[in-house]
Amino acid sequence: MTAAGAPRIVVAGGHSAGHIEPAMNLADALRRLEPTAEITALGTVRGLDTALIPGRGYPLELIPPAPLPRRLDRALLRMPATLAESVRAAGAVLDRTRAEVVVGFGGYVALPACLAARRRGLPIVVHEANASPGVANRLVARMTTHVFTAAPGVRLPHATPIGIPLRPAISGLDRAALRAAARRRFGLWPDGPVLLVTGGSQGAATINAAVSGASAALRGSGVQILHISGPRHRVEVPEGDSPHVVVPYVDEMRYAYAAADFALCRSGAMTCAELAAVGLPAAYVPLPLRGGEQRSNAEPLAAAGAALIVDDAELDPAWIETTLIPVLTDPGRIADMAARASAARAPAADVALARHVLAVVAERRALASAVEDRRRW
Known part of the structure; x- marks a missing residue:
């Protein structure tokens, strides 16, 4: 200067x-x-x-x-x-x-x-x-x-x-290189698909309830769950063999992204940008307020084949079981969606x-x- x-x-x-x-x-x-x-x-x-x-x-x-x-x-x-x-x-x-x-x-x-x-x-x-x-x-x-x-x-x-603008820790993240350490950090198994669930910094009751209700079906299909519930929400987890890890908040999201293969989340602008930056495909649940701005954030990723969009009113355990689980248990489709997400990064x-x-x-x-x-x- x-x-x-x-x-x-x-x-x-x-x-x-x-x-x-x-x-x-x-x-x-x-x-x-x-x-x-x-x-x-x-x-x-x-x-x-x-x-x-x-x-x-x-x-x-x-x-x-x-x-x-x-x-x-x-x-x-x-x-x-x-x-x-x-x-x-x-x-x-x-x-x-x-x-x-x-x-x-x-x-x-x-x-x-x-x-x-x-x-x-x-x-x-x-x-x-x-x-x-x-x-x-x-x-x-x-x-x-x-x-x-x-x-x-x-x-x-x-x-x-x-x-x-993103943190370099996110924009430069190598998910594959950090994957094993990230899964150990959260107590997840080293192998098998991991679904990251997050409703943003405050959590989302709709997402929490749907995932809790579908927990048994997800884990029965071999899907592990890393569930960021939000500090004000309590999530009930039924017993099961594979992990359903619930944490109220994560300070360093790069570990959550590295541990996951797919995300179920709101579609705030930062969330969409970060998931594209790290190449993580997602099912977005736009917040049903603010004139639909969150849906607008997710639509380009869905159009590119990197994401699904589900309305808040339609997200329930049945949707997860019939629509999301077939995606989570298809490694080829997850890999294709991840590549398309990476291509959408800025x-x-x-x-x-x-x-x-x-x-x-x-x-x-x-x-x-x-x-x-x-x-x-």
Whole structure:
């Protein structure tokens, strides 16, 4: 970076893991490219921010959440005052950190952060992870030409598809090399198919219930189960010979991915991107909310032959027994789907986005220097 010192960057991707993880993965890539970079994360107390961000080693500044109501109710009437308060708080953080660029990932903090940046004439960079953009990013994308998306065809102005920033431990994972150690880690047998079950960071009651009900049939067919239930869910497991391992949460998902041959999971943008990156086929159960955005995330993988999609209302033990077990017990089909998943992976989006953010900072500094030179003359 130039003689002006370390680049000062604020990332705004709070509330959910789907917003926080890409923001933190970008921050890590920025630190690798520019070790002196001063990176501050914006978040709220309503989400996972205080649980996930400090552990990644970045300063966390909390501002009032500004969720955008999706229907006409009292929350919509309160929205102007709520947003104004959040914008003021975000602006105070930008001033205190002397931010040079704001990178928004959507969620409760992106809109106020970017509005505060716009008022100060700071450049804004936007990343949209979902195939169907959220309300915040649809608004913010109109404030800048620096707009990046996970996939082509996302309806945002000036959008450039680059994929989703992932951890190198995921994007560079060799599942075959880690397989034996990963299975030992979870108490799984070294041989035989393993179904990874996860409903995201908080778990999913529908998925948990369906798998618990089909546990005997799965294990009777020789399928082992690695079941990430979510910290708030209790899963009952019937007795059986092959393992059905239930854990509330997994900190290092690369081990879960390496142990598995197939996944049954929600289709959040991060989940879809990570499974494609590691070449793990899946049956996706889109969350039946938010205008169907999770279904949009999974549809390209299903179209490529790398995944199945089952509606939340249709997922039950009978579906697992009649539709999923025949896939899990067919090594040839699993191998074909894994190859198709790998073919759908995106390049290193974390590095691509980090380089662009640093270029934006350098451009801003060059412009400021040129203006200063004209003043001197």
